[in-house]
Amino acid sequence: MRITLIGSGNVSTHLAAAFKNAGHRIIQVYSRQMQHAALLAYHVGASAIDSLADISADTDLFVISVKDDAIKDIAPHLTGQGKLVVHTSGAVSLQELQNFTKNAGVFYLLQTFSKTKEVNFWDVPLCVEGSDDNITKMLEELARTISNNVYRVDSAQRKVLHLSAVFACNFTNHLYDISQQLLAEHNMSFDMLRPLITETADKVREHSPADVQTGPAVRHDLQTMTAHLQMLEGKDELKQIYHLLSQDIIKNHKAPNSDK
Amino acid sequence: MRITLIGSGNVSTHLAAAFKNAGHRIIQVYSRQMQHAALLAYHVGASAIDSLADISADTDLFVISVKDDAIKDIAPHLTGQGKLVVHTSGAVSLQELQNFTKNAGVFYLLQTFSKTKEVNFWDVPLCVEGSDDNITKMLEELARTISNNVYRVDSAQRKVLHLSAVFACNFTNHLYDISQQLLAEHNMSFDMLRPLITETADKVREHSPADVQTGPAVRHDLQTMTAHLQMLEGKDELKQIYHLLSQDIIKNHKAPNSDK
Incomplete structure (x- = not known):
């Protein structure tokens, strides 16, 4: 899949490496700070951007890994082309993305990450939820390319x-x-x-x-x-x-x- | 060394196996309940007793691993022959044994034990304290026969x-x-x-x-x-x-x- 990462923190960093190792393509990495975007983008062969205006529609999936309260500010910038948009938060409901698009999902990594410590990604529990059954199945398949621990978890359970x-x-x-x-x-x-x-x-x-x-x-x-x-x-x-x-x-x- | 174990709980059980594997001899295992004493004694080739009157003086070291508040009741039964007596409690001071004998020490295992789960004993931190420097050195040497993590810790630190x-x-x-x-x-x-x-x-x-x-x-x-x-x-x-x-x-x- 072609994947765009929004955010360059611990979750994005570990997810980017796992996706790349599984053969997916990281298209762009966005961060408000260009040097953060550039560092992660360099490691996974992506373009770095620090403005949401530069987001390319040439992707299959947007993965938002930013602070919980920033998700609702970023989402409207990504939903114009009808591409699938997911967030990675444990505490934010799917509804917060569905307010902007019907092609929404959640891709929650139930693990604690530090930038300096490697994690065996195959053991990381991935909890997926989609706004319809096709999206859920698709996210489940994507999750299985990087982890052996994939669960369907709805928003209430995820909280x-x-x-x-x-x-x-x-x-x-x-x-x-x-x-x-x-x-x-x-x-x-x-x-x-x-x-x-x-x-x-x-x-x-x-x-x-x-x-x-x-x-x-x-x-x-x-x-x-x-x-x-x-x-x-x-x-x-x-x-x-x-x-x-x-x-x-x-x-x-x-x-x-x-x-x- | 010839060692007598007082108590047959988790600490005694793991300690008995470690001592035996290191070539020490377990002489007796005491428990108030004969079936508990017998089970542990059988595994390490010792005699089982359920009465402190049956304690043999033919040993080099008494190791008391019982509930904290029972230590002071048991100690006077062991100190008659001037043999070294240690307890394995984190919370009880050395003084509580020194009230009965000058040949006293502490042999504290800083680990959590379950009877059903094996522990790599070489990693278990052993904290030793003796009522004089010779006893401390002797306990230190004994500890090094079963663990790579041996510390001198006084009663205040141990608490x-x-x-x-x-x-x-x-x-x-x-x-x-x-x-x-x-x-x-x-x-x-x-x-x-x-x-x-x-x-x-x-x-x-x-x-x-x-x-x-x-x-x-x-x-x-x-x-x-x-x-x-x-x-x-x-x-x-x-x-x-x-x-x-x-x-x-x-x-x-x-x-x-x-x-x-």
Whole structure:
């Protein structure tokens, strides 16, 4: 397929490489900043543009990967020729594109990307939705050229998926951050925790998280929890986070579970 | 070394296998429940006992891996012969054993164990502390026979390490659980999130968590955060957890970070 990428951030960057490796052609890369567009365009043999007036109609698909609230501003510039337009947002409904065109879809990558770290794209879950069944099928086929994990997900489900991902990924990473800060205050390296973090994530590849919950809260070990809250004296946010998550674990595991 | 294990839970089970593989001899395994003691003892060629009166003095080291509050009850039964006694708790100070013997130490495994999942023991961080320098050195040497990650950690540091591990492991696993519950309510499988969880943990193997934080909070994306809180209407604990963690991310990342 001939594909035009709107945006040059992490999602566009990884998507561009995956599409190119699968034999698709990237026609143009748009960014408000020419140097960003140029860098990504160079890597995938596309033209770089920094004005939506320069968009070429000589393409099969526009993929919008920009900030959520910019999607509605960009969409009307792409829908003139009746070409298929998709966005890649977890939180924005299909309707926001359908306000401008009936040839609309969503191509949501359920993964966290950094520009500096490669990802095995074949494992990335791709969630597709089209404004009609033909578009959904077409997006599904396109998705299967770059991933083995393709799902049909409607807008309501995708919002829940995105919310779940905030808990499982964004909040989890912040907990890593908190633990690093606690260690640093006592001259210990985050390296000490890295194997534990890896193993905690590994465990739920084959188990349900509830079945492998460990720690003072699931043991209903009030003595340790009280001692931990005392250690957090003066750090009000961390105390609240500790208390709230511990209470929620206890509520979810009414029978104490010994992990010793 | 000749080693006696007090307790037959996850820590004892994994430690027993690692010691045996390294050529040490497990003499006895104690558990209050004979069938638990017998199962572990059978696997490592030891005797099983369910009464502390049957403890043999014919050993070099007692390793206590029981619930934190049971350590002080068990210790006096082991210290009669002047043999080295260690516990494996993150939250209990060395002093609690030193109340009974000067030959005391701590052998803390900074890892999460399930009986059903194998762990590469060479990667497990072992944190040792002895009541004198000879004991510390001896525990360090013993630790190096089963792990490549051996640290000297005093009781004050170990408590912080344990607290950090609650954030990075126990609370993280509970966030996985929350995300699974949200997906299940909308007929989606936790499988969809598994690649994201793996990648989130993988990222911090080489990066500092603060440097790879993504999501609505770090982008200061109030619109998405408000929508997420609305989706959590009626789930008060989850709303509070969402709000508190988002606020703490914003506080820690005062300049918004675009991850698109």
